[in-house]
Amino acid sequence: MSEPLLEARGITKVFRRGSEEIWALRGIDLEVGEGERLAIVGASGAGKSTLLHVLGTLERPTGGSVRY
Structure with missing residues (x-):
């Protein structure tokens, strides 16, 4: 399996x-x-x-991470 284009882990807002x-x-x-x-x-x-909004980088999450 290849690397995901988008990976979000533990996102909180x-x-x-x-x-x-x-x-x-x-x-x-x-x-x-x-x-x-x-x-x-x-x-x-x-x-x-x-x-x-968080995935599109319009807002920062309170916690967690988003990778592209």
């Missing part, structure tokens, strides 16, 4: 509002290989857009 913490992502692991297609589906507010 927490938004803080004062003393309140809102966990948008908790421990996301993902590998995407060359030629693969994927769909990210889930209920409203599940963190789909946040995950895409």
Whole structure:
């Protein structure tokens, strides 16, 4: 098997509002290989857009790593 084009390990994203913490992502692991297609589906507010922002380098994750 070849190296993945994208590899995410333990991605977390927490938004803080004062003393309140809102966990948008908790421990996301993902590998995407060359030629693969994927769909990210889930209920409203599940963190789909946040995950895409982190994977697309528009936002930094609170924890974990993303490799390209």
